[in-house]
Amino acid sequence: MSILTIPSKNVPIDQIPALVFPALLDTLLMVGIVMVIVVLVGIPLGALVHNLAPGGLFENPALHSTISWIVSIGRSLPFLILMASIVPFTRFITGTNIGIAAAVVPMSIAGIAFFTRIVENSLRGVPPTLVRVAKASGASPLQIIRTAQLSEALPSIIGGLTINTIAMIEYSAIAGTIGAGGIGYVAVTYGYQRFDNTVMLATIVILVATVASVQLLGDRLVRLTTPHAQTRAPRASRREASLV
Amino acid sequence: MISLEQLTKVYGHGEQRTVVLDRLDFSVDAGEIFAVVGPSGAGKSTLAQCVNLLERPTSGSVLVNGENLSRLTEKQLRVARRRIGTIFQSDGLYSRRTAAQNVALPLEYLGVTAAETRARTAELLDRVGLATKAGHYPHQLSGGQRQRVGIARALALRPSVLLSDEATSGLDPDSTRSIVALLKELRDDLGLSILFITHEMDTVLQVADSVARLDHGRIVESGRIVELLRDPASGLGRALRPARSHERAAADATEWFVSYTSATVPADWLTRLADRLGVTVSLLGASIETVDGATVGHASIGVVGADHEHLIAAARSLGLDARPAQAEQAAQAEILERVA
Numbered sequence: 001m002s003i004l005t006i007p008s009k010n011v012p013i014d015q016i017p018a019l020v021f022p023a024l025l026d027t028l029l030m031v032g033i034v035m036v037i038v039v040l041v042g043i044p045l046g047a048l049v050h051n052l053a054p055g056g057l058f059e060n061p062a063l064h065s066t067i068s069w070i071v072s073i074g075r076s077l078p079f080l081i082l083m084a085s086i087v088p089f090t091r092f093i094t095g096t097n098i099g100i101a102a103a104v105v106p107m108s109i110a111g112i113a114f115f116t117r118i119v120e121n122s123l124r125g126v127p128p129t130l131v132r133v134a135k136a137s138g139a140s141p142l143q144i145i146r147t148a149q150l151s152e153a154l155p156s157i158i159g160g161l162t163i164n165t166i167a168m169i170e171y172s173a174i175a176g177t178i179g180a181g182g183i184g185y186v187a188v189t190y191g192y193q194r195f196d197n198t199v200m201l202a203t204i205v206i207l208v209a210t211v212a213s214v215q216l217l218g219d220r221l222v223r224l225t226t227p228h229a230q231t232r233a234p235r236a237s238r239r240e241a242s243l244v
Numbered sequence: 245m246i247s248l249e250q251l252t253k254v255y256g257h258g259e260q261r262t263v264v265l266d267r268l269d270f271s272v273d274a275g276e277i278f279a280v281v282g283p284s285g286a287g288k289s290t291l292a293q294c295v296n297l298l299e300r301p302t303s304g305s306v307l308v309n310g311e312n313l314s315r316l317t318e319k320q321l322r323v324a325r326r327r328i329g330t331i332f333q334s335d336g337l338y339s340r341r342t343a344a345q346n347v348a349l350p351l352e353y354l355g356v357t358a359a360e361t362r363a364r365t366a367e368l369l370d371r372v373g374l375a376t377k378a379g380h381y382p383h384q385l386s387g388g389q390r391q392r393v394g395i396a397r398a399l400a401l402r403p404s405v406l407l408s409d410e411a412t413s414g415l416d417p418d419s420t421r422s423i424v425a426l427l428k429e430l431r432d433d434l435g436l437s438i439l440f441i442t443h444e445m446d447t448v449l450q451v452a453d454s455v456a457r458l459d460h461g462r463i464v465e466s467g468r469i470v471e472l473l474r475d476p477a478s479g480l481g482r483a484l485r486p487a488r489s490h491e492r493a494a495a496d497a498t499e500w501f502v503s504y505t506s507a508t509v510p511a512d513w514l515t516r517l518a519d520r521l522g523v524t525v526s527l528l529g530a531s532i533e534t535v536d537g538a539t540v541g542h543a544s545i546g547v548v549g550a551d552h553e554h555l556i557a558a559a560r561s562l563g564l565d566a567r568p569a570q571a572e573q574a575a576q577a578e579i580l581e582r583v584a
Contacts, residue, residue: 129332129333129336130336130338132293132298132332132336133330133332133336133338133349134349134353135298135325136296136298136325136328136330136332137325137349137350137353137397137400137401138322138323138325138326138350138353138354138401139322139349139353140322140353143353147338147349147352147353148338151338151340152338152339152340154340155340225340226340227339227340227381227382227383228339228381228383
């Protein structure tokens, strides 16, 4: 990367945007790819874990504890250690152990484990009556999962997805320390290793702004998907409702 | 028509074996509302889940219009469930779907076309008096309205049997009355067999033609409401009578409880009773009403200086059963504890 060839110790202020904005794009790309994988794998996996549990649609204690165990291992390793320990696997999948492609593998694994638990927890919050309603209405297991479980838990899942995305932004910074690129890489190499406080400050501001935007967007989506959190029904119909 | 034959449900094995339902036998004819009452733990919810096939009976069978539904494969079961509409307690609506979308659920599961679904949903909402509320979310509806949506949804696939599982529990008296009226109307118009599971005795009196009392998984008493009310020995009949307080008798009088045992009690039985006994009889409290077109009633009276044997005999000749008020009160308190 060309930044490494800049001779002076501190990056001049007018060159900071050229340094941090491409790095921000890298971070967003990295987190974006990871989150797509996380959602595609985490939702089915979370629904599966939930429904293998006692009282679920396909109750199976043995399989449930096996999958639950694997997910817990993924959850319990600190990200830095997880990342370092699966380097051979990462290289096998992507052919490299540096750069965005290499960071996506450990981040996806950590993210899937995280999100599986979030989905499982959200599904647990759905009243069990709704599953009975769906069954009694003639729904197939897949229809039950889609309409009675995932759909009803959607606001909660989106809330969890927001938390998960923010955690992934944080993980991307950790991945940056082993050369994944992105805003974390800039913060570590310039801010930390070269004591460039201006770059450090710039990365902090950008990270705070990014996380705040993700949170704002997430909150908004949660509100949009929760009928009773939206603006109330027109006054007239509310009065009718109280009369009948 | 739905019939249960020797329906038994057992949970656990060996030492932990619990018989939740013990050889239940009853049937609900087309156009009949059959109530099942019992205290919590009597097996009511297990019964509901066996009837709408969410649980498989351990033995015995559930027959709808003569077809045995308890020996089907999982896939056949899904189809069979469509013949039984279930109304759940008022929390059974999907919170992120409008009233119309909730009613459309069974049609959606079945794969009915969008246009057909729209037409049927509108028709159903209109049927339950919610045509103007199609676009409302559950949180914008009152408890009674939510339950109407639940009823419309239960009817979506034109079932011949309707199972109401504590459908009026938690509703205020007005909403309960309107839901009961709707169920009776639907029963009359569509010839439904309605199995009404509840722990509320006053709702049973409003809605049902017949009632069975479930206790520890067994039916301990059952019969037509009017007959139970007219049977002075019936615990259920006693539990169905609303317990109201009445005036106290004068100090020199004894309190008696009188209930109608036949259809031909003369309207002026009180004066006739006093004439026959030649004593003063005062009325302390009474309830006389028609259930299914038949008159039933009971009264508390104060009697001064009559012979017990004479009083009971005179009452019997008028189609009444008379017994000391204290004994009746004790018996009623006891049965109420065991019923709900």
